[in-house]
Amino acid sequence: MNFIPGKNWFVQKDVVNSNREFWGPYCGAVSLSFDDGTANQLEKAVPLLDEMGIVATFYVQPYGDDWQTVYAPWKAVAAVGHEIGNHSIQHICPGSYLGNSDGLEDRTLDEIEADILAAQQRLNQLVPHQQQWTFAYPCYCQFVGKGRTRKSYVPLVAKYFLAGRSAGEYGFGNNPRIIDLACVRGIPMERMSGFEMIGLVEELTHQGLWVILVFHEIDGSRLTVGSYDFLLLLNYLQRKRDLIWTAPVVDVAKLIAAKRSLL
Numbered sequence: 001m002n003f004i005p006g007k008n009w010f011v012q013k014d015v016v017n018s019n020r021e022f023w024g025p026y027c028g029a030v031s032l033s034f035d036d037g038t039a040n041q042l043e044k045a046v047p048l049l050d051e052m053g054i055v056a057t058f059y060v061q062p063y064g065d066d067w068q069t070v071y072a073p074w075k076a077v078a079a080v081g082h083e084i085g086n087h088s089i090q091h092i093c094p095g096s097y098l099g100n101s102d103g104l105e106d107r108t109l110d111e112i113e114a115d116i117l118a119a120q121q122r123l124n125q126l127v128p129h130q131q132q133w134t135f136a137y138p139c140y141c142q143f144v145g146k147g148r149t150r151k152s153y154v155p156l157v158a159k160y161f162l163a164g165r166s167a168g169e170y171g172f173g174n175n176p177r178i179i180d181l182a183c184v185r186g187i188p189m190e191r192m193s194g195f196e197m198i199g200l201v202e203e204l205t206h207q208g209l210w211v212i213l214v215f216h217e218i219d220g221s222r223l224t225v226g227s228y229d230f231l232l233l234l235n236y237l238q239r240k241r242d243l244i245w246t247a248p249v250v251d252v253a254k255l256i257a258a259k260r261s262l263l
Protein backbone atom coordinates (compact mmCIF):
# COMPACT_ATOMS: atom_id res chain seq x y z
CA MET A 1 0.00 0.00 0.00
CA ASN A 2 1.37 3.42 -0.91
CA PHE A 3 0.82 6.46 1.25
CA ILE A 4 -1.24 9.03 -0.54
CA PRO A 5 -1.07 12.23 1.52
CA GLY A 6 -4.48 13.29 2.71
CA LYS A 7 -6.04 9.98 1.71
CA ASN A 8 -4.76 7.01 3.67
CA TRP A 9 -2.47 8.25 6.43
CA PHE A 10 -4.73 6.66 9.02
CA VAL A 11 -4.32 3.10 10.22
CA GLN A 12 -7.25 1.01 8.99
CA LYS A 13 -9.80 -0.24 11.53
CA ASP A 14 -9.07 -3.94 10.97
CA VAL A 15 -5.34 -3.32 11.56
CA VAL A 16 -6.14 -1.40 14.77
CA ASN A 17 -8.36 -4.23 15.98
CA SER A 18 -5.78 -6.91 15.28
CA ASN A 19 -3.03 -4.82 16.93
CA ARG A 20 -5.17 -4.31 20.01
CA GLU A 21 -5.82 -8.04 20.29
CA PHE A 22 -2.05 -8.54 20.43
CA TRP A 23 -1.75 -6.83 23.82
CA GLY A 24 -4.27 -8.92 25.76
CA PRO A 25 -5.88 -6.76 28.43
CA TYR A 26 -4.18 -3.58 27.18
CA CYS A 27 -4.87 -1.49 24.12
CA GLY A 28 -1.18 -0.78 23.46
CA ALA A 29 2.20 -0.35 25.08
CA VAL A 30 4.49 2.54 25.96
CA SER A 31 8.17 2.57 26.91
CA LEU A 32 10.00 5.54 28.40
CA SER A 33 13.62 5.55 27.26
CA PHE A 34 16.47 7.88 28.25
CA ASP A 35 19.70 8.26 26.29
CA ASP A 36 23.30 8.88 27.39
CA GLY A 37 23.11 7.97 31.11
CA THR A 38 23.50 11.52 32.40
CA ALA A 39 23.76 12.89 35.94
CA ASN A 40 20.63 14.92 35.16
CA GLN A 41 18.65 11.69 34.71
CA LEU A 42 19.87 10.31 38.03
CA GLU A 43 18.97 13.54 39.76
CA LYS A 44 15.67 14.44 38.07
CA ALA A 45 14.13 11.54 36.15
CA VAL A 46 14.82 8.51 38.34
CA PRO A 47 13.30 9.96 41.57
CA LEU A 48 10.11 11.03 39.76
CA LEU A 49 9.75 7.64 38.07
CA ASP A 50 10.36 5.80 41.35
CA GLU A 51 7.85 7.98 43.17
CA MET A 52 5.23 7.14 40.55
CA GLY A 53 6.14 3.43 40.41
CA ILE A 54 7.00 3.51 36.70
CA VAL A 55 10.00 1.64 35.32
CA ALA A 56 11.94 2.91 32.32
CA THR A 57 14.93 2.12 30.09
CA PHE A 58 18.22 4.00 30.47
CA TYR A 59 20.67 3.72 27.58
CA VAL A 60 24.02 4.26 29.25
CA GLN A 61 27.32 5.10 27.57
CA PRO A 62 30.03 3.84 29.99
CA TYR A 63 33.03 5.79 28.67
CA GLY A 64 36.26 6.93 30.30
CA ASP A 65 38.89 5.24 32.48
CA ASP A 66 36.82 6.04 35.58
CA TRP A 67 33.59 4.55 34.19
CA GLN A 68 33.24 2.19 37.14
CA THR A 69 33.04 5.13 39.54
CA VAL A 70 31.05 7.48 37.33
CA TYR A 71 28.44 4.87 36.40
CA ALA A 72 28.23 3.14 39.80
CA PRO A 73 24.94 4.95 40.69
CA TRP A 74 23.21 3.09 37.85
CA LYS A 75 23.51 -0.15 39.85
CA ALA A 76 20.90 1.16 42.28
CA VAL A 77 18.70 2.28 39.36
CA ALA A 78 18.80 -1.24 37.91
CA ALA A 79 18.18 -2.76 41.33
CA VAL A 80 14.71 -1.16 41.54
CA GLY A 81 13.68 -2.61 38.18
CA HIS A 82 14.71 -0.09 35.54
CA GLU A 83 16.34 -1.49 32.42
CA ILE A 84 19.92 -0.50 31.66
CA GLY A 85 20.65 -0.56 27.92
CA ASN A 86 23.72 -0.33 25.71
CA HIS A 87 24.45 3.04 24.04
CA SER A 88 28.04 2.12 22.99
CA ILE A 89 31.20 3.67 24.48
CA GLN A 90 32.27 6.10 21.78
CA HIS A 91 28.79 7.28 20.76
CA ILE A 92 29.86 7.54 17.13
CA CYS A 93 27.63 9.96 15.18
CA PRO A 94 27.82 11.30 11.63
CA GLY A 95 31.03 13.31 11.24
CA SER A 96 28.99 15.86 9.33
CA TYR A 97 27.30 16.93 12.59
CA LEU A 98 30.44 18.45 14.06
CA GLY A 99 32.73 18.50 11.06
CA ASN A 100 35.03 15.71 12.25
CA SER A 101 36.50 13.07 9.95
CA ASP A 102 36.09 10.04 12.23
CA GLY A 103 32.29 9.83 12.19
CA LEU A 104 30.05 7.08 10.88
CA GLU A 105 30.84 8.03 7.28
CA ASP A 106 34.46 6.98 7.86
CA ARG A 107 33.94 3.91 10.07
CA THR A 108 33.71 0.19 9.38
CA LEU A 109 31.24 -2.37 10.67
CA ASP A 110 34.11 -4.03 12.60
CA GLU A 111 34.82 -0.80 14.47
CA ILE A 112 31.18 -0.35 15.42
CA GLU A 113 30.95 -3.97 16.54
CA ALA A 114 34.07 -3.64 18.71
CA ASP A 115 32.72 -0.48 20.38
CA ILE A 116 29.31 -2.01 21.09
CA LEU A 117 30.85 -5.20 22.53
CA ALA A 118 33.30 -3.25 24.69
CA ALA A 119 30.36 -1.29 26.11
CA GLN A 120 28.48 -4.51 26.74
CA GLN A 121 31.42 -5.99 28.65
CA ARG A 122 31.35 -2.99 30.99
CA LEU A 123 27.57 -3.06 31.35
CA ASN A 124 27.65 -6.76 32.21
CA GLN A 125 29.98 -5.91 35.07
CA LEU A 126 27.83 -2.98 36.15
CA VAL A 127 24.52 -4.85 36.13
CA PRO A 128 25.32 -8.58 36.24
CA HIS A 129 21.76 -9.61 37.09
CA GLN A 130 20.33 -8.33 33.81
CA GLN A 131 19.88 -11.22 31.39
CA GLN A 132 18.60 -9.62 28.21
CA TRP A 133 19.82 -6.43 26.61
CA THR A 134 18.63 -3.81 24.19
CA PHE A 135 20.60 -1.15 22.32
CA ALA A 136 19.97 2.49 21.38
CA TYR A 137 21.61 3.78 18.20
CA PRO A 138 23.75 6.86 19.00
CA CYS A 139 22.25 9.90 17.24
CA TYR A 140 19.55 7.48 15.99
CA CYS A 141 21.88 6.54 13.10
CA GLN A 142 22.30 2.97 11.87
CA PHE A 143 24.94 3.19 9.13
CA VAL A 144 28.63 3.29 8.32
CA GLY A 145 30.22 4.61 5.13
CA LYS A 146 28.69 6.83 2.52
CA GLY A 147 27.20 6.70 -0.92
CA ARG A 148 27.62 3.40 -2.73
CA THR A 149 29.62 1.82 0.09
CA ARG A 150 27.24 2.87 2.88
CA LYS A 151 26.09 -0.10 4.99
CA SER A 152 23.52 -0.68 7.68
CA TYR A 153 24.68 -1.90 11.07
CA VAL A 154 21.18 -3.07 12.04
CA PRO A 155 22.22 -6.71 11.31
CA LEU A 156 25.00 -6.34 13.93
CA VAL A 157 22.52 -5.13 16.50
CA ALA A 158 20.18 -7.99 15.58
CA LYS A 159 23.02 -10.43 16.27
CA TYR A 160 23.68 -9.27 19.83
CA PHE A 161 20.50 -7.67 21.16
CA LEU A 162 16.87 -8.48 21.71
CA ALA A 163 16.01 -5.05 20.30
CA GLY A 164 17.59 -1.88 18.95
CA ARG A 165 15.94 1.54 19.34
CA SER A 166 16.29 4.27 16.77
CA ALA A 167 13.86 7.11 16.00
CA GLY A 168 11.42 7.68 13.20
CA GLU A 169 8.87 9.99 11.69
CA TYR A 170 6.86 12.02 14.17
CA GLY A 171 3.48 10.51 14.97
CA PHE A 172 4.14 6.88 14.16
CA GLY A 173 4.40 4.04 16.66
CA ASN A 174 5.57 0.45 16.23
CA ASN A 175 3.21 -2.18 14.88
CA PRO A 176 3.88 -5.21 17.11
CA ARG A 177 3.18 -7.73 14.35
CA ILE A 178 5.45 -6.17 11.74
CA ILE A 179 8.16 -4.08 13.38
CA ASP A 180 11.82 -5.11 13.02
CA LEU A 181 12.86 -5.52 16.66
CA ALA A 182 16.46 -4.68 15.72
CA CYS A 183 15.34 -1.20 14.68
CA VAL A 184 12.26 -0.05 16.58
CA ARG A 185 11.32 3.61 16.38
CA GLY A 186 11.28 6.03 19.25
CA ILE A 187 9.81 9.52 19.22
CA PRO A 188 12.08 12.30 20.59
CA MET A 189 10.28 14.24 23.34
CA GLU A 190 12.45 17.33 23.70
CA ARG A 191 10.58 20.60 24.31
CA MET A 192 7.19 18.89 24.28
CA SER A 193 4.43 19.88 26.65
CA GLY A 194 2.90 17.26 28.90
CA PHE A 195 -0.34 17.56 26.99
CA GLU A 196 1.38 16.83 23.67
CA MET A 197 3.17 13.78 25.08
CA ILE A 198 -0.11 12.50 26.53
CA GLY A 199 -1.87 13.08 23.22
CA LEU A 200 0.74 11.06 21.33
CA VAL A 201 0.57 8.19 23.80
CA GLU A 202 -3.23 8.23 23.92
CA GLU A 203 -3.68 8.23 20.15
CA LEU A 204 -0.96 5.74 19.23
CA THR A 205 -1.66 3.20 21.97
CA HIS A 206 -5.33 3.32 20.99
CA GLN A 207 -4.18 2.28 17.51
CA GLY A 208 -2.74 -0.81 19.21
CA LEU A 209 0.85 0.34 18.78
CA TRP A 210 4.00 0.29 20.90
CA VAL A 211 5.07 3.87 21.54
CA ILE A 212 8.65 4.49 22.65
CA LEU A 213 9.32 7.96 24.02
CA VAL A 214 12.92 9.22 23.94
CA PHE A 215 14.15 11.61 26.63
CA HIS A 216 17.54 13.15 27.30
CA GLU A 217 17.13 15.56 30.21
CA ILE A 218 14.44 16.75 32.61
CA ASP A 219 14.66 20.46 33.53
CA GLY A 220 18.06 20.36 31.85
CA SER A 221 19.97 22.48 29.41
CA ARG A 222 19.86 20.31 26.29
CA LEU A 223 17.12 18.29 24.53
CA THR A 224 15.07 18.82 27.65
CA VAL A 225 11.56 18.31 28.93
CA GLY A 226 10.16 20.26 31.89
CA SER A 227 9.57 18.38 35.15
CA TYR A 228 5.97 19.64 35.29
CA ASP A 229 5.34 18.20 31.80
CA PHE A 230 7.10 14.96 32.66
CA LEU A 231 4.99 14.58 35.79
CA LEU A 232 1.80 15.23 33.84
CA LEU A 233 2.77 12.31 31.59
CA LEU A 234 3.65 10.04 34.53
CA ASN A 235 0.36 10.86 36.26
CA TYR A 236 -1.51 10.01 33.10
CA LEU A 237 0.34 6.69 32.65
CA GLN A 238 -0.30 5.77 36.26
CA ARG A 239 -3.99 6.59 35.94
CA LYS A 240 -4.26 4.55 32.72
CA ARG A 241 -2.20 1.58 33.93
CA ASP A 242 -5.06 -0.90 33.42
CA LEU A 243 -5.46 0.13 29.78
CA ILE A 244 -1.96 1.14 28.63
CA TRP A 245 0.99 -1.14 29.40
CA THR A 246 3.98 0.94 30.49
CA ALA A 247 7.13 -1.18 30.54
CA PRO A 248 10.84 -1.03 29.69
CA VAL A 249 11.85 -1.66 26.06
CA VAL A 250 13.26 -5.09 26.93
CA ASP A 251 9.97 -6.32 28.44
CA VAL A 252 7.85 -5.21 25.50
CA ALA A 253 10.39 -6.65 23.02
CA LYS A 254 10.34 -9.94 24.94
CA LEU A 255 6.56 -10.17 24.69
CA ILE A 256 6.62 -9.32 20.98
CA ALA A 257 9.35 -11.90 20.25
CA ALA A 258 7.51 -14.59 22.23
CA LYS A 259 4.10 -13.89 20.67
CA ARG A 260 5.45 -13.68 17.14
CA SER A 261 7.19 -17.04 17.51
CA LEU A 262 3.74 -18.52 18.11
CA LEU A 263 2.01 -16.79 15.21
Ligand SMILES: [Zn+2]
Pocket residue numbers: 035036087091137138139
Ligand atom coordinates in the same frame (compact mmCIF):
# COMPACT_ATOMS: atom_id res chain seq x y z
ZN1 LIG B 1 23.00 9.43 22.69
